[in-house]
Amino acid sequence: MTGMLDMDISSMTHVIVPALATTALPALPMAGINWHSVLFLLFAGLACGFAVGVVAADNVVRMALYLVFSLGATAGLFFLAGAEFLGAMQLMIYVGGTLVLLVFGVMLTAQAPFVSIKPSSSDRTLAAVAGASLLALLLTAAFSVDAWMAPGAGVVPAPTATPLGMALVGVRVDTPPSGSPSGGHAGYMLPFEIVSVHLLVVLVGAAYLARAKRRRTPRAIDAVASAMPVEPAVVATAAVVAPGRPTGGAKSALVGGGR
Amino acid sequence: MSNLIDDDPRIIEFDVRTDEMLVNMGPQHPSTHGVLRLVLRTDGEIVSETEPHIGYLHRCAEKIGENVSPRQWIPYTDRLDYLAAMNMNLGWALTVEKLMRHGVGEKARHLRVLIAELNRIASHLVGMGAYGLDLGTFSPFLYAFREREKILDLFEEACGARLTYSYITVGGATADLPSGWLQKCEAFLDQFEPIIKEYHALLTTNAIFVKRTAGVGVLSREMAIDYGCSGPVLRGSGVDQDMRRDGESLYTGMYDGYAFEVAVQKDGRYPRDHTYPSVPKEVVLGDCWHRFFVRMLEVVQSMDLVRQSIDRYAACREPLGEPLKLAEKLPVGDAYLETEAPKGQMGFYIVGNGTSIPWRVRARSSSFSNLSVTHELCRGCLIADVPAIVGSLDIVMGEIDR
Amino acid sequence: MMNVSVAASILPSGLPLPVSFGMIPLFAANPFTEPVGVIHYLIVGAVLFTAGIACMTLKRNALGILMGIELVLNGANINFVAFSSSYLRAEGAPTLGLDGQVVALFVILLAAAEAAVALAITLNFYNNHATVDVDRADDLKG
């Protein structure tokens, strides 16, 4: 089933344990199955599985799909760790915004010949070796610190939405006051403003950059496009075939209507 | 920095250029009226070239005309413009009568005006309803067909058929109107008068309808005349031309004594715009909206004509003339006559060679020349505008393919 | 965890490992009952990071590389969240608290900006060279 479906069951039961919403459940899960761990395993498996899927897939559209499910599962992980505002933010900005942008890019460029460019087998083994060694390095580093090895204490985290919002406008409400008006750690007012202006500048720049500025000398693709008469008697070369599968609907439309 | 790029002639700048695509719209596309195939060359959403492909409904009607006598060809004229069959019969009957120099009585003349104008109302109703469908709203289609059904009931009483009547023949009509028919027709007109306002509320003054049609597919006067457009398409571009007034004397003779004005925008005003909603400001003369509005005006104009013809028909006492005999010999020579069909000028041409079978039969279709304008109008518009433009031309494939 | 065993077998046994893998206490017990700790999140973060790096090296399609970058950023985000969550740490252990989540928030925002620019470059490249295959982008080659 898709990552999404598992995520919704998870977000139903995930906060039962840490958020202890209504019923007076003990902070630690009851004896027997620890639902938080089960759901963590589920999401971790999905995230890692689809991440490896992205690497393994050749078809660029399938890569995009696996990436969507992988980041969706990551959002589930954020919920499990108690960072629910971040999980919703990941869902909305990352998966709902950035990846839609990416899929648009895939759609615009996924002409037949570029849909699945297969890397040579030597590259694959090279990547596998590099990846495995990097992974081993990271894991040894992770295992070396004992403090991280201890299982979670299950201290229920408070809701993070409002403290995060207040922190972004400079008032730290989550740390004990230590005399300074902003209560200990500094708020994030300045970075917040800088990022917003940065986003504006970047998007305007990207929009300007994306406008096609082409040289007067026609490209290969123009020559073929203009040479072809509107009457589709002549089968156009691959360059002008409509986006979509190499075979299928697009080609039949070009090979004479009456068939 | 930006002016550097603008001055450099080698660089052309426009939006992200996706690859050009050849897209087939039809022949089984739901929005093209009948079996018309449009091949569009599109760049993303912008249509750069349109090529209509016709001939899917060709039945060799004209060749058959060379093997049957004129009266036997009447049922073929029904199937040319199947939405306005009466007008087609009338055109052919007048052409044959012109060849044979065979006049028709007063009663038959008024009967023909009555029936032809009633059929024009029915045809425009279909045009209006189908145009609503092209723009995405389903309800006006059903309102239009509800009224059209009543007209078809009247025709059924008169000649027994609802679509292909073969009622008006050479030398008059196959049968006289049954008693009480005029009262029913009068009753229909009385209840139809207020309903026209509903259609205006539904479509003509609807903000989204105006947005979709104003300034879309603008046909200039010169281009309309150059491409030989006729009927509401021509009048929508402001050309003051109507065959019922400017046509041949034989045809305009039918309408003498009738008071009617041509539905065209002269110096910014429509003849009867007091009873009609005012023209919205963002509308350009010759766009889809005007073609639609001209058709709505013609419906009211035809209703007046029907009322006048009812009175004149009732006044004639003498019986309806006998139609031409089947084996009547045709004089040697030819005749061509154009009539004002709902879609435009419908011309018929006949060549007699002394026998009862014509030597050559030809029908000049108005939708054929109206359709030829699509390439000019659709260039540079969006894909969503193509059905809007083709719908505003109100073409019928039966008439084009013959 | 599959990757761990693979790594162990590939590494030449002679290498002096700082820690022997046999010592993993984590999933000795039933994984469904043991509460989740920070280390589990770190493993997921590491796998995502590695997949991202592999994807960036492996793919010849410009958009594939972009997806690799997204995975790398998400690997980092997971670590930030892991260290900022009080649920995963032992009682009283120092956690990043809110700072971890704010940094992750900024990573998400800036990844959106970065993706926009990268896509603009890719589209521009595609429009000018009719290809997105990075191996053929060698105009500047000597």
Next chain:
Amino acid sequence: MADFLIGLGLPGWLAWSIAALVAAILLLNVIAGGALVFIWAERKIAARIQDRLGPTRTGGRFGWLQSLADGIKLLAKEDLMPEGADGLLFRLAPYVSFCASFCAFIALPFAFDVVGQRLNVGVFFVVAVLGLEVFGVILAGYASASKWSLFGAMREAAQVVSYEVPLGMCVVVPVMLAGTMDLVTIAEKQSGWMSNWYLFHDPFTFVIFWIYVTCAVASVNRAPFDLAEAESELVAGFHTEYSGLRWSFFFMAEYGSMFLVSALAAVLFLGGWNGPVPVAQLVGLSEGTGDSAAYFVRLLGLANLIGKATFGVLLMMWVRWTLPRLRIDQVMTTCLKYCTPIAAVMFAGAMFWQLFLPGGLLPGWSRPAGEIREGWLEGPGGLPATSAPAVVRSAGVAAAEPSDSSGLAKRSPR
């Protein structure tokens, strides 16, 4: 529910999983039942608008079994897949878009305590998940290998993504008024007489409601904005190649998100489960207690919310059958040139209104607007006066009263 099952002697974890599954099945039935009723209602309303009768033969005089007949037809129909289609993506697309619209029902409060999962980021979660529906459409468009469905998919994706901006802005205003994103608290704050609804809170919110309705209709692809399946141009848009059960999943997703969007409008602007007249309070019953009276009050609340949501859906149907369709660029200009600027101005207006006129103009609005922002800050005016050191609830205390801002729930006039 879970305690009841534990009482029956089931092991703890089994009880909890059954409780979770029952809740999930209930929510699924909300969509399924809703879709069933709305299919029938759409046919009847369309018929009435077009001056005809609609289904009258299936199942008695009013044809109420028509939806069942449609369902059986869809089940019996063969699930075709075009020859050049991309197998995996083609099969996956309907489920992705259905899951997206189903997912959002979790955080929707149907009555006082009747909510799938009380999320502290409820509104944000719902809007985020609504944005994911566009993936199903894009996949369907790309995978069915025909130019027309690709056009439909690209159009719809552009439309939904661009309408999320004004939708997000409109949703933020009630969140600002209530001070929290938790849907249950937002609905609680609008309890009491109709004048307490946020719709009548101030003129800016009133305008924001109508902008929200427009953007909601557009983001659900209905009525004048239904570009994707513009019959006249793109045959049937992205789901041209689908038939049978797969097509019905797209259909369910559409009706599901229609109901969801109008239910969200009901909770944010029209007082959720609080009826125009507070019958329960007048009679003296309270929702908090666990006895049967509370059950009845919650049932009344449920009826209220479903009534308002159904009214929203019927409004969408009414608009669909009367207005023609907008062109893609007109849809975009209405979003970028009209909805977004107006939403922004109204948002600023509501913000200043909240600042300078917290008591509001209507006398009925008794609650001091400077409410405790979820119990975090108890400064004098409630607003975080930067000068005075704000008394802060330490994280520890918050842990004892976990996620819901219970301070508010208990104090609201019951």
